[in-house]
Amino acid sequence: MVEMDVDPVEAPVDWSDLPPEIVVQVFAFLSEQDRASAAVTCSRWHALHSHPSLWRYRTFNLGNTAQFHRTCDMLRQYPLNLAYYLKTFEAEYPETARGAHRMHHCKRIQKTMTTFLSRLRGKAQLRTLKLRQFELHRRTWQNRSADLVRSIAWFLCSQGRLRWVELQGMSATPEHGLRMFSSLVRRSGASIRVLNIQDYFCPAQAIYALPEFHQLFKRFRHLSVLYLNYNCVSDELLTTLAETCRESLTDINIKVFHMDPHFQRIWSMSWYFLRSACPKLQVTFTFERVLLYEDVKQCLLPDMPLANLELTCGNDYVVHRDWVLSPTVRYVEQKFTRTLQELSIDVLNADDDLYEPLLQLIQSCKKLWSLEVRTWMRTAFVDSVCQLKKEGKTILTTFKAVLVTHMDEETRQELAVVYSKHKDMIREGLLNYNFHVEWNPYL
Incomplete structure (x- = not known):
């Protein structure tokens, strides 16, 4: 060997x-x-x-102060010989710089985006375009917002194959917003599948009253997912969607913001016709600081296929005694028993006891699989929900609770007992369990 x-x-x-x-x-x-x-x-x-x-995907974060100038240089020097390969372009400008720095940034961004889009026009046919959080209504843009809108509109006129468009947080004036929207639908209206225009118009604008907005929406033919604010919704819009997006529309996500007009009258029959034209349609509603029962009830009409509901106080964590959610929870439990799948509540009010209404809703809504709660609540609520799951009275698979209360030794012991009682079910993965207590000295 x-x-x-x-x-x-x-x-x-x-x-x-x-x-x-x-x-x-x-x-x-x-x-x-x-x-x-x-x-x-x-x-x-x-x-x-x-x-x-x-070179098919490019993402630029213009809100990164440390890399701001380098990011702008990369956009301005984008190689033209590779522009043909670009299919997805994303740019966002979250509010990080303030004051004089933000004014300087806005000036640089306007010049950079104008140069980049002009170089890209005629050479790239995008499939995905995402321009987020530019907030053109802010004074730091001064007169440069009009120049940026002109550049974006000019570029959109050259795009005829877009399928996914996000213009979230642009906060454009109605005039500027309609100009970009008109350029968007001119060639890509029939090809767009996903459209996100939440916070696209600046706050406090009754967009639903603009005839041109409804005329432009008639150009969309195959929308499947739509994000928008409630100040854009009207009977005419719902009728248009039922006619032009028949059987293709599957998701509508509507945000109700307290600064936007949300008192327009919409007939429940309009939702019925849209639901009949689009059998797979699911509706998501997000109420941000619009939490009075009368206001919520006016928006949530019985004939809509409500699947997801979020009630939030936004960044306002001051206790508002008028935000009583018990009637709202009971109303949702009565009207949307067959459709509700997800519920999220983030509201502080120690005078409002949601214990019984939420337990009744969990048992009545047979499709409810996700519940997220951040509110004042007794620890016994967690035990009751887990017990319903153990007894097979709910299909709930995700349960996240942040109970805002007075943290003391008795509360800690109650939490330990609840977890010990249901730990086998949680460890086996039958319930995605995330639970902790947050102390609020103002309660």
Whole structure:
């Protein structure tokens, strides 16, 4: 038998021997700057740097103050020979810079976006476009918002294959908003499947009263998912959706914001016709600081297929004694027993006891699988919900509760007893359980 000596030290890996597809995958994990540095290493990597798969998606966060100028330079210097491969473009400008810094940023963003979109026009046909949180109604934009709107509208006129569009948080004036919207539907109205225009118009505008808005919506033919504010909803809009998006519309997400008009009268029959035209339709309502029973009831009409409901106080965690949710919970339990699937409540009011109404709703709504609660509540509520799940009286699979109360030793002991009693069910995964107590000194 011949023995062979094996060198324990392996030969170093030669990167030039790696297949091109492996190098491209490695490049995909690198940042823009690192990828550009790698491209100047050799001619082979320089060629792979232009691979189409590396240029199909681009995301830019203009709210990152530390990287702001570098991000703008990358947009302005986008290589034109690779623009053809771009299919998804995302840009967002969350409010991080303030005062003079934000005014300077707005000026730079307007010039950068104008240059980028003009270079991209006629060379790229996007499938996905996301422009979020630009908040054009703020004074820091001064007169530059009109120039940015003109550039966006001009670019949208050249796009005819868009399928996913998000313009959330643009906060444009009705004039500017309708101008961009008109350019959007001119060529892409028949191809768009997902449209997000929540907070697209600036607050306190009755968009539902604008005839041009309804005329533009008639250009959409195959919408499947729609996000918008309640100040855009009207009988005419629901009728238009029933006619133009028959059987294609599956999700409508409506946000009711306290600063937007939300007192327009909508007939329940309009929702009935839309539900009949779109059998798979599910409606999601989010009420932010619109929590009075009369206001909520006026929006939640019996003939709508309400699947998800969120009641939140937003960032206002002051206790409002007028926000009594017990009548609202009872109303939802009576009218949407067959459709409600998810419920989220984030409201503080120690004078409102939701114990009995919520337990009754959980048992009545046979499709309810998710419940998230952040409110004043007794710890016995958690025990009762877990007991209903154990007895098979609810299909609830996700239960997240933040009970705002006075934290003391007795409360801690009650929590320990509840968890010990139902820990087997929780560990087996029958209930996604997330529960803790938050102390509020104002209760």
